[in-house]
Amino acid sequence: MPVKTAAAGPVAVLVVTWNSAAVLPEFIASLPDGMDGLDWRLIVADNDSADDTVALLRDLAPQTTIVQTGRNAGYAAGINAALDATASWDTGIRAALVCNPDVRMRPGCAKSLLDALGAELPGGDRVGISVPLLYEEDGATVVRSLRREPSVVRAFGEALIGNRRAGRFPALGELVTDPRAYEASTRADWAAGALMMLSGEVLDACGPWDEFYFLYSEETEYCLRAGDRGFATRLEPAATAVHLGGDSRVSPFLWTLLVLNRVRLHRRRHGVPAAVAFWAAVLLRETSRAAIGKAPSRAAVGALLSPAKLRERPGPAPAAPRSATS
Structure with missing residues (x-):
């Protein structure tokens, strides 16, 4: 069912869970401050959790729309299931905030992201996806979350001198490492998908997320697809959040x-x-x-x-x- 978008609608906060009970209480507790100043609704797509994820949601956030996919469907499929749940809302949605349950938004984060959408950039593109300045669990270390489009030259650059050294040179590295890029509103080809605000225009133009990617590269594909349609991804440093991180580098x-x-x-x-x-x-x-x-x-x-x-x-x-x- 197509998602209905409307400028006066609420922001849909989309979360995909899978055995996420350990991180959910703090996430839910952080939402009122993080979403301050906005009309919003929480939609959680649960990918067949075997722990207390669903019970916790019903207890801690009883107004949440919970979509149970019935299987470990993957991240993109979970986002699509949550988006589909908004299609029946008479109001439509103004934008969608896609976030991991291990993100902790700081006060006013979501409003800053929403306000950043729609800005016209040199060349005629508009900001369609805004992302915050992310900090690691210590709350002080900035996450290098911005990326350039993957290319053969950049892949070889990272192979030969490492991704952080290659990232100093736009032609040679995918990872944006320049600290100055994280101090200003900076356009990127794509960004890490822990927390991103999608405009109604982007949702209309790009449609659902690509479920081919069960895990990883789904946000890359979506940002690049949005870019193909004239919608830029941009960091909004006034919006900040903590990301607890993960274990993809050790698993x-x-x-x-x-x-x-x-x-x-x-x-x-x-x-x-x-x-x-x-x-x-x-x-x-x-x-x-x-x-x-x-x-x-x-x-x-x-x-x-x-x-x-x-x-x-x-x-x-x-x-x-x-x-x-x-």
Whole structure:
């Protein structure tokens, strides 16, 4: 069912949960301050949690719209299920705030993000996706959340000199590392998806999230697709939040899924020849990391060398939920 958007509607706060009981109480407690000044409604899509996630929601936030998908459907599918639940609202929705349950918005965060939408940029593009300045769990360390579009040259740059060093040079790195980029309203090709505000225009133009990506690269694909349609992703530093982070860098399964989805996304956007070169660059990086004893990279190398793994559709993770990663 198509999502109805309306300038006078509420902001739909979309959350996907999977065994998220440990992080939900603080998330829910942070919402009133984080959403201060806005008309909003909370919609949670639960991907068949085996813990007390749903019971906690009903107890702590009884007005929440809970969509139970009945399976571990993936992050994009969860977002789509939550969006679909808004289609029956007479008011429509003004915008959608996609957030992980391990994010803690600081006061006024969401309003700053909403106010940033629609700004016209040089070249005629408009801000369609706004993201906050994220801090790590210590509340002081800035998360480098902005990214440039993946490319073959950038993949090789990161493989040869590391993603943080390569990130100093726009042509060579995907990760935006310049501290000045996080001190101003900065446009990016895409941003980490822990917390992002989507305008009604973007929702109308882009439609649902791509459920091919069970986990990882779904926010990359969505931001790039929005960019293709003239909608920019931009950091709004007046909006701040804490992200508790995750374990994708230490879990072989999750790291492998992240790496494979990067290759799959490049193939789907650029075709097979470019994807082969991108795959070679990613393989080089993971091989060098595996050589110094990094178990997640060893697992990723094995998967990258398996044609069957590269072809298969991404599937459910056996362990950590998306709320613990990004």
